Amino acid sequence: TLPEMIRRLKQDPTDWYAANKLDPPVVAASDPEIEQAQKRLKGPLERSKEDVEAATKRHRSRTLWAPMT
Incomplete structure (x- = not known):
């Protein structure tokens, strides 16, 4: 489960990345990830009530008739 994965990552990050065949600098600082983070930080951190x-x-409009198909 996700909580268990996070616990193991926090417990030993180096081994966790190795066990999952991930390169920490590449995962944490890839250009697309950095660009996405910069875009997210420019906007509001939470969606407004109207957006939600x-x-x-x-x-709801896309799934309203799903049970009828």
Whole structure:
């Protein structure tokens, strides 16, 4: 589970990255990840209530008839 993965990562990061065949500098500092982080930090850290309601409405309209198919 995710909590167990996080616990093991925190317990021994070096071995965790090795066991999962990951290169820490590449994973933590890849150009796409850095660009995405910079974009996220420019905007609000949380979505507004209006954004959440609009996303919920869009999702509901796409799935409203799913049980009928």
